[in-house]
Structures are given as C-alpha cells and as structure tokens.
Amino acid sequence: MENVKDCLSKLKAKGFKLTPQRLAVIEHLEGNSSHPSASDLFEEVKKKYPMISFATVYNTLRILGEVQEIKQLTIGSDKVNFDPNTEQHDHFFCRECGKIMDVFRKDNPEVKEINGHCVHECQIYFYGICSECLKASQKEE
Amino acid sequence: MENVKDCLSKLKAKGFKLTPQRLAVIEHLEGNSSHPSASDLFEEVKKKYPMISFATVYNTLRILGEVQEIKQLTIGSDKVNFDPNTEQHDHFFCRECGKIMDVFRKDNPEVKEINGHCVHECQIYFYGICSECLKASQKEE
DNA sequence: GTACTTGCAAACAGTTTGCATAGGC
DNA sequence: GCCTATGCAAACTGTTTGCAAGTAC
Numbered sequence: 001m002e003n004v005k006d007c008l009s010k011l012k013a014k015g016f017k018l019t020p021q022r023l024a025v026i027e028h029l030e031g032n033s034s035h036p037s038a039s040d041l042f043e044e045v046k047k048k049y050p051m052i053s054f055a056t057v058y059n060t061l062r063i064l065g066e067v068q069e070i071k072q073l074t075i076g077s078d079k080v081n082f083d084p085n086t087e088q089h090d091h092f093f094c095r096e097c098g099k100i101m102d103v104f105r106k107d108n109p110e111v112k113e114i115n116g117h118c119v120h121e122c123q124i125y126f127y128g129i130c131s132e133c134l135k136a137s138q139k140e141e
Numbered sequence: 142m143e144n145v146k147d148c149l150s151k152l153k154a155k156g157f158k159l160t161p162q163r164l165a166v167i168e169h170l171e172g173n174s175s176h177p178s179a180s181d182l183f184e185e186v187k188k189k190y191p192m193i194s195f196a197t198v199y200n201t202l203r204i205l206g207e208v209q210e211i212k213q214l215t216i217g218s219d220k221v222n223f224d225p226n227t228e229q230h231d232h233f234f235c236r237e238c239g240k241i242m243d244v245f246r247k248d249n250p251e252v253k254e255i256n257g258h259c260v261h262e263c264q265i266y267f268y269g270i271c272s273e274c275l276k277a278s279q280k281e282e
Numbered sequence: 283g284t285a286c287t288t289g290c291a292a293a294c295a296g297t298t299t300g301c302a303t304a305g306g307c
Numbered sequence: 308g309c310c311t312a313t314g315c316a317a318a319c320t321g322t323t324t325g326c327a328a329g330t331a332c
Contacts, residue, residue: 015286016286016287017285017286017287017330017331017332018331018332019286019287019288019330019331021287021288022287037321038321038322039320039321051288051289052288052289053288053289053290054289054290054321054322054323055287055288055289055290055322055323055324056287056288056289058322058323059287059288072218074215074216074217074218075215076215077213077215077221078297078320078321079320079321079322080218080321080322092255092256092258092260094258095261101256101258103255103256105255107248111267114233114244114246114267115233115242115244115272116271116272116275117233117235117242117267117269117270117271117272117275118269118270118271118275119233119267119268119269120236120268120269120270121267121268121269122265122266122267122268123265123266123268124263124264124265124266125263125264125265125266126252126255126258126260126262126263127260127261127262127263127264128258128259128260128261128262129258129259129261130257130258130259131256131257131258134257134258134259156311157311157312158305158306158307158310158311158312159306159307160305160306160311160312160313162312162313163312178296179296179297180295180296192313192314193313193314194313194314194315195296195297195298195314195315196297196298196299196312196313196314196315197312197313197314199297199298200312200313219295219296219322220295220296220297221296221297
C-alpha cells in the first residue's frame with residue numbers, strides 16, 4: 001500500500017464501495033509496520049468506530065488482499081498478521097516477546113520458477129530472540 | 142528425524158515414555174515427505190489404532206518438536222503441517238491443489254544474526270502453482 | 283433504486299485443556 | 308507403585324458465514 005488515496009482509487013476501480021469503516025481500516029494500515037492481526041486492527045478501529053464488527057474488518061482485509069494492497073504473514077503460527085508494505089522483504093519473529101520485525105536484505109532470491117513450479121510469491125521468516133529481549137535477559141544474569 | 146530408533150532413544154533419554162500410540166505416530170512420520178497436518182496423522186494412525194485420540198497426537202507432536210525431531214510449517218495459513226526432515230530446506234505451497242513440496246536449494250542463507258536479533262531458525266516459503274496443476278490447466282485450454 | 287456492505291450472532295475449524303482411568307517403567 | 312500418558316469431551320481462539328437492515332453510488 002503506497003498511500004490511502006491510491007488504495008481507495010484502486011478499490012473504486014474494482015467496483016468496491018468506499019465505506020467509512022473500510023476507510024478507517026485502511027488508514028490504520030497505511031505506513032503501519034507493526035504487522036497487526038485482525039483483532040489488533042479491530043481494537044484500534046473500534047476506538048474511532050465503536051460499532052464496527054469483526055466481519056467488516058475481515059471483509060476489508062480480504063478485499064485488500066485481493067487487490068494486493070496488503071500481504072498476509074503466517075509467521076506467528078496462531079493468527080494471521082497483515083503487512084501493508086507489499087515490497088519484497090523478509091520478517092523476523094521474536095519467540096520471547098512475539099513481535100514481528102521487518103528485515104530488508106539484498107540477497108533475496110528473485111525466483112520465478114522452481115523445480116518446474118511457477119512461483120508467485122516468496123516469504124522468508126526468521127525465528128529467534130530479538131535484540132531487546134537479548135539485552136533484557138543479559139541484565140537479569 | 143533420522144530414523145525411528147534414534148528418535149525413540151532420544152525420547153527415552155529425555156524421560157518420555159514410549160507408548161504404542163507415540164510409536165505409531167513416529168512411524169507414520171519417519172521418511173514422510175507429505176508434510177501431514179495433525180488431523181492427517183490422526184486419520185492415518187487411527188487405521189491401526191482406532192482408539193487413538195487427537196490429544197495424544199497433539200501431545201506426541203509437541204514433544205517431538207521439543208526434542209527437535211520434527212519442524213512445524215505454517216505455510217498453509219490454516220493448519221500447521223509437520224516435517225520430520227529437520228535438515229535446512231525450503232518449501233513450496235501450491236495454491237491450486239494445496240500440496241506442500243520440499244525445495245532443496247544451494248543458496249540458503251546461513252544467518253545467525255540479523256539486525257542485532259539472534260536467529261535460531263529460518264523458514265523459506267514459496268507460493269504459486271505446481272508443475273502438475275500447470276499441466277492440468279494447459280490441457281483445459 | 284439497486285446492489286453491495288454492515289453488524290450481529292451463530293457456526294466453524296484447529297488446537298488446547300481438565301480430569302478420571304490406564305499403563306510404561 | 309509411581310508418575311506420566313491416554314481418551315474423552317468440553318473449552319478456547321481465530322476466522323467465516325447467513326441474514327436482515329443500512330448505505331454508497
């Protein structure tokens with residue numbers, strides 16, 4: 001997702017209606033690098049839109065995925081997280097605090113084909129302990 | 142998981158008991174490259190052990206993960222899949238048929254540290270359409 | 283005015299948990 | 308015999324669905 005404006009016109013062009021609820025979800029996603037889950041977004045949006053429902057959040061996330069304005073991450077194994085940054089980049093998951101961090105590397109494989117299979121997308125997930133949690137555990141000792 | 146024998150002695154050494162149910166799950170995992178889910182394993186094991194319960198399958202999978210005899214894959218986004226091959230390799234997910242395939246590549250990053258975070262594990266997931274589904278769709282046209 | 287969208291609640295799937303019983307060691 | 312593992316069912320979590328009422332266009 002480049003910016004809210006482009007995203008809205010993309011949705012409009014595809015025939016989707018621009019409801020205030022959708023706008024609120026999109027605004028919470030723009031430039032958001034915290035990789036929120038559906039419930040994170042629901043809680044956030046609810047502050048401004050107390051009557052918004054889960055179904056609407058999921059519906060909006062689904063169509064944003066369809067028009068490729070966001071990507072799904074399954075790094076956390078329990079819930080799906082969403083990333084409005086659709087540029088190719090990797091992710092790090094801290095097994096201590098559960099945070100997901102962006103990782104930008106140069107040697108990303110630009111693979112279009114592998115073993116005869118056609119590749120659309122590649123997700124690289126790193127798992128470990130983040131720098132903050134490392135520091136915290138060193139202090140404890 | 143190298144072989145059933147080593148796996149069993151590893152469990153024994155860690156103080157886990159070797160029940161027939163666990164053995165059945167382990168035998169179904171050895172050399173299994175189909176990346177089964179918990180319910181796949183449950184159904185398979187049930188053929189020999191009609192009285193086995195889901196809880197036991199999950200329990201066994203949990204301890205096998207603890208002793209690092211299997212790895213969890215979250216490539217499918219809905220359920221977790223298990224891989225008894227713990228050697229570093231990647232995976233391909235076919236969005237058409239849902240199959241998960243092993244991908245062995247040479248240029249895997251051997252990353253131990255990234256942006257100050259300590260890396261324990263790396264999972265690389267490719268998404269697309271597998272060679273078989275590509276063939277099938279070409280025939281249709 | 284017409285369709286798509288919303289909100290609600292119920293349904294659903296995968297996984298986890300509590301507890302009495304069974305069984306490995 | 309002790310202590311862990313099992314089986315069952317119920318609980319739990321994240322997500323999806325059905326439907327009447329609401330609203331963007």
